[in-house]
Every structure is written in structure tokens, then in C-alpha cells.
Amino acid sequence: MKLTLKIWRQAGPESEGALTTYELDGVSEDISFLEMLDMLNEQLIERGEEPVEFEHDCREGICGSCGMMINGHAHGPEKGTATCQLHMRKFADGDTINIEPWRAAAFPVVKDLVVDRSAFDQVVEAGGYITAPTGAGPDANLIPVPKDAADAAFDAAACIGCGACVAACPNSAAQLFTSSKIEHLNLLPQGQAERNQRVVEMVDTMEQYFGSCTNHGECTEACPKEIPLDYIAFMNRDYVKAQIKNRKLLGQR
Amino acid sequence: MIGNLDSAVPGGDIGDKWTQHKFDMKLVAPNNRRKFDVIVVGSGLAGASAAATLGEQGYNVTCITYHDSPRRAHSIAAQGGINAAKNYKNDGDSVYRLFYDTVKGGDYRSREANVHRLAEVSVDIIDQCVAQGVPFAREYGGLLDNRSFGGAQVSRTFYARGQTGQQLLLGAYQALMKEVAKGSVDLIVKTEVLDLVVKDGRACGVITRDLRTGAVRRHSAHAVLLATGGYGNAFYLSTNAMQSNVTASWRAHRRGALFANPCFTQIHPTCIPPSEEYQSKLTLMSESLRNDGRVWVPDDPDETRPPNQIPEEDRDYYLERKYPAFGNLVPRDVASRNAKTVVDAGRGVGPRKNGVYLDFADAISRLGEDTVGERYGNLFDMYQRITDEDPYQVPMRIYPAVHYTMGGLWVDYHLMSNIPGLFVLGEANFSDHGANRLGASALMQGLADGYFVISYTLANYLSGLLGDPVVPTDDPAFDATETDVNDRVNQLLSIGGTRSPDHFHKELGRIMWDYCGMARNQTGLEKALSEIPALRDEFYKDLRVLGGGDTLNQSLEKAGRVADFLELGELMCKDALDRRESCGGHFREESQTEEGEALRDDENFSFVSAWEWTGDPAEETRHEETLVFDNVALTQRSYK
Numbered sequence: 094m095k096l097t098l099k100i101w102r103q104a105g106p107e108s109e110g111a112l113t114t115y116e117l118d119g120v121s122e123d124i125s126f127l128e129m130l131d132m133l134n135e136q137l138i139e140r141g142e143e144p145v146e147f148e149h150d151c152r153e154g155i156c157g158s159c160g161m162m163i164n165g166h167a168h169g170p171e172k173g174t175a176t177c178q179l180h181m182r183k184f185a186d187g188d189t190i191n192i193e194p195w196r197a198a199a200f201p202v203v204k205d206l207v208v209d210r211s212a213f214d215q216v217v218e219a220g221g222y223i224t225a226p227t228g229a230g231p232d233a234n235l236i237p238v239p240k241d242a243a244d245a246a247f248d249a250a251a252c253i254g255c256g257a258c259v260a261a262c263p264n265s266a267a268q269l270f271t272s273s274k275i276e277h278l279n280l281l282p283q284g285q286a287e288r289n290q291r292v293v294e295m296v297d298t299m300e301q302y303f304g305s306c307t308n309h310g311e312c313t314e315a316c317p318k319e320i321p322l323d324y325i326a327f328m329n330r331d332y333v334k335a336q337i338k339n340r341k342l343l344g345q346r
Numbered sequence: 347m348i349g350n351l352d353s354a355v356p357g358g359d360i361g362d363k364w365t366q367h368k369f370d371m372k373l374v375a376p377n378n379r380r381k382f383d384v385i386v387v388g389s390g391l392a393g394a395s396a397a398a399t400l401g402e403q404g405y406n407v408t409c410i411t412y413h414d415s416p417r418r419a420h421s422i423a424a425q426g427g428i429n430a431a432k433n434y435k436n437d438g439d440s441v442y443r444l445f446y447d448t449v450k451g452g453d454y455r456s457r458e459a460n461v462h463r464l465a466e467v468s469v470d471i472i473d474q475c476v477a478q479g480v481p482f483a484r485e486y487g488g489l490l491d492n493r494s495f496g497g498a499q500v501s502r503t504f505y506a507r508g509q510t511g512q513q514l515l516l517g518a519y520q521a522l523m524k525e526v527a528k529g530s531v532d533l534i535v536k537t538e539v540l541d542l543v544v545k546d547g548r549a550c551g552v553i554t555r556d557l558r559t560g561a562v563r564r565h566s567a568h569a570v571l572l573a574t575g576g577y578g579n580a581f582y583l584s585t586n587a588m589q590s591n592v593t594a595s596w597r598a599h600r601r602g603a604l605f606a607n608p609c610f611t612q613i614h615p616t617c618i619p620p621s622e623e624y625q626s627k628l629t630l631m632s633e634s635l636r637n638d639g640r641v642w643v644p645d646d647p648d649e650t651r652p653p654n655q656i657p658e659e660d661r662d663y664y665l666e667r668k669y670p671a672f673g674n675l676v677p678r679d680v681a682s683r684n685a686k687t688v689v690d691a692g693r694g695v696g697p698r699k700n701g702v703y704l705d706f707a708d709a710i711s712r713l714g715e716d717t718v719g720e721r722y723g724n725l726f727d728m729y730q731r732i733t734d735e736d737p738y739q740v741p742m743r744i745y746p747a748v749h750y751t752m753g754g755l756w757v758d759y760h761l762m763s764n765i766p767g768l769f770v771l772g773e774a775n776f777s778d779h780g781a782n783r784l785g786a787s788a789l790m791q792g793l794a795d796g797y798f799v800i801s802y803t804l805a806n807y808l809s810g811l812l813g814d815p816v817v818p819t820d821d822p823a824f825d826a827t828e829t830d831v832n833d834r835v836n837q838l839l840s841i842g843g844t845r846s847p848d849h850f851h852k853e854l855g856r857i858m859w860d861y862c863g864m865a866r867n868q869t870g871l872e873k874a875l876s877e878i879p880a881l882r883d884e885f886y887k888d889l890r891v892l893g894g895g896d897t898l899n900q901s902l903e904k905a906g907r908v909a910d911f912l913e914l915g916e917l918m919c920k921d922a923l924d925r926r927e928s929c930g931g932h933f934r935e936e937s938q939t940e941e942g943e944a945l946r947d948d949e950n951f952s953f954v955s956a957w958e959w960t961g962d963p964a965e966e967t968r969h970e971e972t973l974v975f976d977n978v979a980l981t982q983r984s985y986k
Contacts, residue, residue: 105897121622125732128624131848138846138901143892146900148414150587151423152627154728155512158418171731178731203558204898211535214415218527222520223479227399227797228470230477234434237488247481247506250513254417278479 094120094186098133100145101193103202110202112191122182126169127152127159129181130192147206154178154317157253160260161206162193167257167315175255175317195256197265199302210256212302213270219298220291221274223283236282243281250277251318261315264304269312271299272328273320279331289335289343296332351604351956351971354758355459360977361442364463367759368802372809379404382808383567383816385552387539387594389416391511391789392772393573394518395796401525403801408565409522409531410554412538412589412903417519420575420587421792424511425632425725426495427503428475428789430468435492439500441465448787449978451497451677452752452780453930453946455607455954458977459759460777467798468790472504474797478517482506495785496633497677497985503786508632508724514789518796537563538903540831542570542598542768545823549598549767550816553824553831557903560896562831564819568811569767569804572598573796576751576773578611580911580918581863582855584748585617585630591907592914595755595774603763604956604969606756606776608914609922612783612931613864614749615681618732618742619701628747629732631704631725633785636674638709638718639742641665641681643702647692653703653741664688672985679782679931679944680985682746686864687942689745701743710738746864750788752779752931753921756956756971760803761795764956769804771795776954781930835895838905843888847904850885854878854908854915862919867935871923875916879964882912916963924968927951939982948980 095118103110117133124132127149134144150158154175161176163169169179184190192206200208238246250273258269275292278284284291306325313322356367374382382405386397389411397409413419433439444465449456472490476482482504483491492501506513525531536557543551543564551566577592578584599605616631642663644656664684666673674681685702694700710718715738719726726737733743754776761769761777772792779787817823857877861870885908893899928937928944929951937945954971 121624123621123734124624125626128626131626132624135846135848138890138892139844141892144901146898150413150418150589151420152588153423153629155509156418156420156422156587158413173727174731178728180731180734182734207898210414214523214533214535217520218523222524223477224524225474225477225479225521226402227395227474227521227801230470230473230475233432233472233476233482234489236476238484239488240484240486243481243484243488246479247513250481250506250516251509253512254415277481281479281481283477283479 094122094181094184096120096184097189099189099191102145102205105204106201120181122180124181125152125177126163126179126181127177145206146204149177152177155253157255160195160255160257162196162260164191167195167261168317173317173319175253195260197259199265199267200256200259213254213256215302216267216271216295216298217274220287220294221278223278224287225283238282246277246280249273249280249320249324252320253318255317257315257317258312259303261311262304263309263311264307266306267299267303268306268325268328269316269320271295272324275331276324276327279327288331289338289340292328292331293335296328351756351764351969352758353457353971354760355457356759360458360462363459364466371802371806374805374809374812376404378812380406381812382406383408384569384571384804385410385565385567386571386573387552388419388573388575389413389519389522390419390421390573390575390772391515391518391792392796393419393571394515394522395793396571396573396771396800397531398518398521398525399797399801400804401528401530404530407525407531408534408567410534410537410539410552412536412557414536416522416533416535417516419515420590421515421789422512423587424789425508425630426634427493427505427510427786428471428514429495429502429784429786430472430504430790431465431502432469432472434490435501437500439502443500444468444502446978447498448778448784449780450983451784452782453944453983454780454948454952454975454978454980455610455929455973456778456780457973458975463799464778464791464794467794470798471790471793475514475517478521480506480513480517493634493637494675496636496675496681497784505634508634508722511789514793518793539594540597540834540906541827542601543823543827544601544765545817545821547766549765551819551824553828555831555835558898562828564824564828566816566819568808568814568816569769571769571771571800572755572774573771574774576754577911577914578748578751580854580915581748581858582851583620583625583628583859585614585628588627591910593907593910596910596914598755598763598765598768600959601765602959603765603768604756604958605753605917606954606956607753607921608918608957609862609925609932610752610781610930611748612678612750612752613682613746615678615685615746616704616744617747617749618729619696619698619745629728630747630749631729631742631744633678635704635722635725638721639674639704639706640708641674641702641704643688643693643695653695653705669985676985677782677784682864683933685746696743701745703741704744705741706737707741750783752776752781752783756954760806761800762803762807767807769800771800781932834906835902838889838891838902838909839895841886841889841891843890845888845890847889847891847901847908850881850889851908851911853881854912857881858915858918862922865933865935866922868923871919874919875923875964878912878916878919885909885912913963917957917966920963920966921955921957924955925951
């Protein structure tokens with residue numbers, strides 16, 4: 094198929110960017126979206142033009158490196174699919190495709206389609222862990238975890254940290270990311286000791302970088318792992334409870 | 347051959363070696379640990395777990411990754427699971443059995459003492475991960491579930507749906523971020539290690555390049571830990587992530603670190619077959635699928651019916667037929683070679699006749715679609731997105747692809763290379779998997795090295811350096827190494843040719859796959875050994891890297907990695923030619939049994955080949971570490 098690509102080119106963090114138009118012919122519908130960009134880049138290099146920079150690594154939808162706005166949708170038109178798993182059969186011959194980086198103040202553009210998502214690591218650093226130093230863990234089967242709780246924790250832990258939720262949100266809020274990081278741990282028995290401190294620290298850190306949630310739900314629509322909004326509700330509940338809980342009494346049932 | 351390498355394996359009974367040695371090794375007291383600087387390169391399972399653990403213990407740790415976040419390391423993509431000798435299933439597992447299975451699965455080319463230690467600490471890994479909140483699969487009673495993997499007759503594989511690597515890496519990443527928050531680990535992202543600094547024979551630091559600004563920096567430390575993964579991307583098409591590379595290991599090799607068994611590569615049997623020219627990588631379908639999927643091809647090479655309409659009597663379930671005891675769960679090397687045999691015989695399936703069927707029809711009728719979906723749903727979805735075929739309705743098509751490299755930098759029992767102060771962890775070292783790795787053992791080894799081995803052996807090394815300052819970064823050793831790095835970067839930018847880095851990478855991949863892939867022979871390897879240096883010459887004449895060195899420049903990053911693969915590829919072929927026996931994933935056509943299985947030559951090749959850089963890949967010299975088997979008897983592996 095033959096495509097017209099309008100791609101955001103920006104030389105550096107301080108440079109002005111603009112959409113540049115490229116024509117690309119002979120695209121097989123069986124290749125992935127990123128392979129289509131590889132194809133473009135090979136042609137650009139041949140013509141002596143600098144290739145388009147974009148983040149990518151595993152190309153299996155799990156590392157969370159890739160991500161771009163495709164025709165205004167984070168990760169493009171296919172639901173529950175990261176950009177690297179999107180295939181060209183979802184497009185038609187003659188299509189014009191707009192490709193832009195994530196747009197959020199917390200994710201400044203580094204170059205072309207590459208943004209800096211280190212604010213996510215700041216949120217995790219604020220408390221997204223269980224303090225269990227190496228060697229200190231008791232036997233793994235000592236604490237049974239009800240399957241429903243384990244599954245719910247897993248659904249939250251499936252987050253790949255790609256940033257689509259922030260890019261899709263009209264407020265550039267990071268509630269879906271932050272809540273999935275918090276609730277993965279807060280739903281498990283192992284996460285209880287630090288539960289209140291975790292939610293307060295992580296939410297407060299999130300607020301320093303990202304906008305506020307107004308329940309649009311665009312985040313879950315864009316999420317390649319289809320993480321539901323429930324976790325935001327769990328997080329909000331945990332946050333409120335953490336404010337009123339007397340932490341000295343946490344050892345009591 | 348030059349000398350016999352000292353593996354530093356302690357004496358004593360195999361079951362007591364590690365316990366006794368932990369007592370015998372020297373310690374660094376808690377109040378002295380802050381006096382030691384340690385650099386960890388890589389943030390995958392081995393790197394993140396090591397950095398977190400050493401940070402917890404009080405060392406000054408710097409962790410360097412080329413990713414924008416440690417969580418993106420390729421360990422994240424491991425699907426199936428992690429082995430541990432917990433025997434929660436009460437089906438006959440034990441530390442000794444995991445040890446035995448791993449040595450046998452590796453076709454008797456691994457070091458017994460390392461493998462036993464791995465099996466011992468496997469149980470601690472599961473405890474550690476659960477304490478961190480890794481959401482392993484559980485039974486309804488709330489206890490942990492297991493499944494079985496190739497090369498084992500017990501269920502010892504712990505898993506988190508089809509995303510075990512992701513969940514284990516997030517556990518290690520979170521432990522690492524906890525230490526970053528505490529200030530005990532300095533995390534440096536988007537930064538690539540481009541050389542190792544060696545002074546007076548000891549590793550004393552690294553030279554890095556900031557991938558966003560191009561800034562070249564010096565880092566000094568008492569010890570350097572490489573946890574930089576495998577080199578499967580030498581083949582261009584592999585299941586490795588696009589950026590996975592050999593550069594840090596190769597640069598250390600060029601500074602004197604021996605490279606062991608480079609030809610031992612694992613071809614994973616269940617990947618999606620390549621479909622077209624712009625294919626950039628291959629996608630793995632977890633080995634766990636072989637628990638319930640049945641592998642077959644049509645009897646007739648000219649079969650044209652769709653798979654569902656081919657009756658049972660016209661199908662060849664060749665693994666079940668040839669290996670009744672293990673069936674579809676034979677080890678990876680055996681499964682891969684058998685797939686190649688049927689495809690080479692013209693019985694392949696799919697539009698390019700380059701795959702075999704992995705069929706879930708029986709499992710779905712036995713267990714129902716829901717249960718099968720629960721076990722493998724995410725893999726089925728991924729398969730459908732890539733191929734546009736629904737594996738609930740039609741069998742998957744699979745074919746082997748390069749997946750893992752058992753070879754790597756040579757290390758002794760302490761995980762230390764022959765350069766004092768340079769330690770190598772996880773897939774980047776060679777030590778535990780011999781000539782073939784069993785499924786679900788890579789995650790185990792990465793975490794064993796990082797959580798439970800390195801903190802002991804590193805302390806033993808550092809204790810001798812107490813009171814010694816690090817080599818200052820204005821030392822001539824740093825000057826010289828930084829100059830080398832700058833020269834290399836400038837060279838790649840200034841060739842001004844016509845071909846992209848990918849062009850050369852694809853060419854190298856074709857040579858490697860054709861001559862150093864699933865089956866190797868003398869003629870082919872000799873051909874590769876003449877083609878690769880010619881390609882390398884072409885690379886340095888005709889490479890085109892556009893853009894500058896002072897911004898993000900992925901072409902430049904790629905070019906540096908391809909340059910190193912072009913040297914490593916030659917060494918892999920040289921090693922494959924040199925090892926005139928078949929073992930595990932290394933199949934020399936000249937050395938096979940009457941039934942076409944790998945035929946070892948224990949009399950002449952029961953050793954580790956460890957190659958020393960001498961200035962040219964063609965001229966590397968080989969050292970040997972003789973392998974001693976005191977516990978496991980060497981036999982022809984049989985999975986019948």
C-alpha cells in the first residue's frame with residue numbers, strides 16, 4: 094500500500110518542531126507499524142536525510158518503550174495494543190497517517206517522537222515498592238494470597254509504564270499509571286505494612302508532575318494493557334483512608 | 347591451547363561447597379561497605395537485583411542503563427516462568443534433581459559446582475520475589491501454582507501468566523528504586539557503557555556516552571559488574587529486543603576478558619515464523635505452550651488442506667512419536683532440530699512452508715476455551731495481532747529462532763572474569779547452562795547471580811582492597827580509554843559511505859543463520875569465516891551514519907553495536923569450527939548419532955573454550971577450562 098505520513102520532527106528539546114510530510118510506497122500489510130517506520134528510515138538514510146528517532150525495544154508489547162500519537166490516538170486505532178504490536182493491516186492504501194510524540198508537560202520532547210518519561214520513575218521512587226531486603230523473605234507459601242486478590246494485583250501489575258494514559262488524558266494526569274503501581278502492592282498481604290505511606294507519598298509526588306484527574310476515562314481506553322479505572326477508585330479510597338488512619342494502631346486487626 | 351583456567355571451585359562435597367565457601371570467604375563489615383564504589387552495568391534481572399542488594403548492604407552503587415528506565419531491560423519480555431526446587435507439588439523434585447536436570451539439559455558442558463549452587467539458591471529466589479510482591483500464579487487455596495517445562499519430569503516452574511519476566515523485573519526494579527530513594531544507588535539512565543578501564547591488570551572503571559547529549563564521561567570504582575545480557579542479535583533476526591547488544595562485553599573482551607563458548611547459542615523452538623522482508627525481529631511464543639499444545643506437520647509434503655481438515659491419520663506428531671517419555675516437552679535444542687528436519691524435508695506449513703503446527707484443539711476440548719485462555723490468553727492475543735490468525739480456531743504456526751546465548755564472558759566460581767575486579771552476571775556470563783539452557787532457567791540464573799551470589803563473592807574480593815582509594819578519573823588509564831572511545835565514535839560518524847547500519851547487520855545475520863545456526867558444518871563455517879571479515883571491511887568503507895554525535899542519534903548507537911557484532915560473529919564461527927563435536931545447541935553435522943541426535947566427544951571436548959583477544963578476531967587464542975564431572979555421569983542424553 095501507499096501511505097502519506099505526517100511525522101513530527103524536532104531536532105532537540107529546545108528546538109521548534111513541525112510536521113513533515115513523507116510519501117511511502119510498497120508497504121506490506123503484514124508488517125508492524127514500527128517496521129513501516131524502519132522502512133521509511135532506510136529510505137531517508139539512502140536519500141541523505143536524518144532518520145526519524147523513536148523509542149522502541151522489545152517489539153512484543155511488554156517493555157513499554159514505544160508509544161506515539163497515531164492519528165490523535167495514543168498507540169493508534171487498535172484497542173489494547175501497543176504501537177509495536179499494531180500492524181499495517183489496520184490501515185488502508187492511500188491513508189494519510191499523523192504521527193506525533195506523547196504530548197504532556199511532564200514528558201518533554203527529547204527529539205522527534207522521543208520523550209522523557211522519567212517522571213514515572215520519580216513516582217515509583219516515592220514508594221512503589223515493598224521494603225523486603227534480599228534474604229529476608231519468609232517461605233513463599235507462608236502467606237496464602239486469595240486467588241482473586243492475587244489476580245487483581247496482577248491486573249494492576251500488568252502496567253508497562255508506556256505513558257499512553259498520560260498522553261490520552263486531556264489533563265495529562267497520571268492517575269491510571271500511579272494507581273496501578275500502588276494497587277499492585279496495596280492489594281497484596283505483603284504490601285500492607287507500607288500501604289498508607291505508599292499511597293500518600295506516591296500520589297503527592299504524582300501531583301508535582303502531572304495534571305489532575307477529572308474522570309474522563311480516556312486513559313483506560315488508550316491503555317495497551319486495558320487496565321480498568323477501578324484502580325483509580327481503589328487508590329482514592331486508600332488515599333483518603335491513609336489521611337485518617339492512626340498508623341500506630343496498624344498492628345491491630 | 348594455553349594453560350588450564352582456574353575455576354576457583356572450592357573443595358568438598360557438591361552439596362556442601364557453597365555453604366562452606368560462604369563461611370570461608372572474607373567479609374566486609376557493614377561500617378566499611380560505604381568505602382567501596384561499585385558500578386553495575388545493566389538493569390535487567392541480574393543487574394537490578396545486584397544493584398539493589400549491594401545498595402541494601404551499604405555499598406556505594408552506580409547503576410548504568412541505556413534505557414530510559416531500568417524497567418525496560420529485556421528481562422521484561424521473558425514469558426514462561428522461573429524454576430525452583432521447592433517441591434511444592436510433592437512430585438519428586440529436589441535441589442539435587444534440579445541440579446541434575448540442568449547439567450544433563452546443558453549436555454554436560456556446564457560447571458557442576460555453579461549449577462548446584464544455582465539449584466540451591468533457587469528456593470530463596472521464590473521467597474524473595476513473593477516478599478517483594480511479585481504476583482505469581484496461585485491456586486484457589488491461595489498457595490503458589492507450578493507448571494512444567496521442557497527437559498524436566500516434575501512441575502517446578504513458577505509463573506505469572508505469560509509475563510513472568512515482567513513481574514520479576516518489576517520486583518527487582520522496585521527494589522532498586524527503593525535504594526535509589528535511599529541514596530545508596532545512583533541510577534544513570536540513557537547512558538551506554540562504551541569501554542572498560544583497566545589499570546595494573548584490575549578493572550577500575552568505565553567510559554560512558556550519554557545517549558541524549560553525546561557527553562562522554564568517566565566513572566571510577568573498586569569493581570565493575572557487567573549484567574548486560576546476551577548477544578543473540580548477532581543473528582539480526584532473533585527474539586532479543588532491538589537494542590540488545592554485545593558492546594560492553596566485547597569491549598571488556600578487547601581489554602583482556604576471555605570470551606567463553608561463543609558458539610553456544612540457543613535456538614528456541616516456538617517462535618512465529620518470519621513473514622516478509624522488513625521483518626525486524628522474531629516473536630517468541632512461550633515454551634509453556636508445549637504443556638498443552640501438540641506439535642505436528644502433515645505426512646504429505648504436498649498437503650494443501652487447511653489444518654483442521656487434515657485427519658489424524660495424515661498427521662505426524664513427530665515429537666510424541668520419537669520421544670514418547672518427554673513428548674512435546676523435550677529440551678529446546680531437540681525440539682528445534684526436529685522442526686528443522688521436517689521443514690527441510692519439505693513438510694513445513696504456512697504460506698512460506700517455514701513452520702510447524704502447534705495445535706491446541708485437544709487441550710481446548712479437554713479443558714475448555716476458558717481454561718486455555720486463562721493459561722495462555724495473552725500469548726494467543728499476541729499471536730493473533732501479529733499473524734491475523736486465531737489460535738483458538740486454527741493451530742499456531744511456529745518455527746525456531748535465536749533466543750538466548752549460553753556463551754559469554756568467562757567467569758570463575760566467584761563470577762569474576764580473568765580481569766580482577768570485573769564480575770559478569772546473568773546471561774552475559776557463560777557459566778551455568780552448558781551447551782543448552784533449559785526453559786525457565788534464565789530468570790533463575792539472573793536472579794541467583796544478582797540476589798544471592800554476587801554479594802558474597804564481591805565482598806571476598808573487596809575485602810582485600812580495604813583502605814585503597816579508587817583510581818582517580820584523571821589517571822592516564824582513563825585518558826587513554828576515553829580517547830579510544832572518542833576516536834571510535836568519530837570514526838563511525840565520518841566514514842561517509844552509502845549503506846545504513848541495518849544493511850550490514852542484516853548481511854551479518856544472514857551469514858550467521860546460514861552457517862552458524864541450527865546446524866553447522868566445516869565447509870559452511872569456513873565460508874562464514876571468509877565472508878565476515880570482508881563484510882567488516884565493507885562496513886568501515888561504506889557505512890553511512892547521518893546526524894551528529896552531540897544529540898540523540900540511534901543510527902550512531904546502532905553502528906557501534908553492529909561494529910562489535912561484526913567481530914563477535916567471526917569469533918562465534920571460529921569457536922563453532924574449533925569444536926568438532928555436537929553438544930546441546932551446537933550441532934555439527936559431522937558429529938551425530940545414527941538417529942540424528944547430537945553426538946558429543948567427551949574425550950576431546952569436555953572443556954570450556956575461553957578465547958583471548960589478540961588484536962584480530964581471526965587470531966584469537968584459546969584457553970581451556972577442563973570440566974570435571976564428579977557427580978553426574980556423562981551419558982548420551984535420551985528423552986525417549
